[in-house]
């Protein structure tokens with residue numbers, strides 16, 4: 001798929017999901033029609049705090065931070081209290097417009113609509129810390145994720161950290177063969193599901209879109225992108241799982 005088409009697909013998918021039920025598509029933890037805003041915001045803070053702790057980075061609180069795929073600001077809100085300044089970028093104008101409403105009271109937050117592929121909104125060496133969670137796993141092409149990793153290296157100051165999560169689940173040959181042999185059955189199932197979804201009053205839709213299904217990013221892809229972005233990998237936690245966390249530092 002061409003980059004521009006992928007970019008348009010990601011934008012229209014996430015825009016429509018933000019309008020439909022932003023809380024559910026940001027955090028599908030609770031059932032679709034049982035969203036609890038208080039719990040949603042509480043968990044944004046709990047998770048952000050946990051990830052910062054797990055990163056084992058010595059923060060002073062004076063850092064400038066960039067969050068890639070900030071959604072409606074669930075974790076951005078916490079970062080704004082913890083750091084000097086935070087900028088959030090997202091491919092979806094609708095997510096960003098809801099984040100602007102949600103974070104209107106916070107004076108040290110900048111929210112930006114990006115093109116879904118790079119960080120051209122920002123200058124070189126402008127952040128101390130770049131963070132991303134459950135965003136790269138939804139990007140349909142790992143080359144776009146690799147591009148973001150290079151870009152994170154560009155916008156980080158020397159000595160700054162990039163802490164991010166990708167999907168690194170293995171896709172075994174057996175599972176590929178199984179998928180092929182069951183192709184016809186699957187197609188029928190998908191058709192039936194589409195029919196059901198089209199007539200359903202409430203419930204998640206379009207979850208077979210490449211903009212939701214996303215892609216896996218491999219360790220060699222991450223390695224190469226880090227080298228190209230002037231980043232040195234300091235740790236990799238959760239290899240082979242949906243939650244591979246990478247900590248990298250910008251080299252002089």
Ligand SMILES: C[S@@+](CC[C@H](N)C(=O)[O-])C[C@H]1O[C@@H](n2cnc3c(N)ncnc32)[C@H](O)[C@@H]1O
Nearest residue numbers: 014026069070071074090091092095116133135
């Ligand atoms: C599951 S939500 C998570 C939001 C936020 N990270 C959080 O945990 O609260 C994924 C977010 O990534 C954004 N996103 C998806 N593809 C993106 C891309 N290529 N570039 C930037 N943002 C993207 C979506 O619009 C959505 O807001």
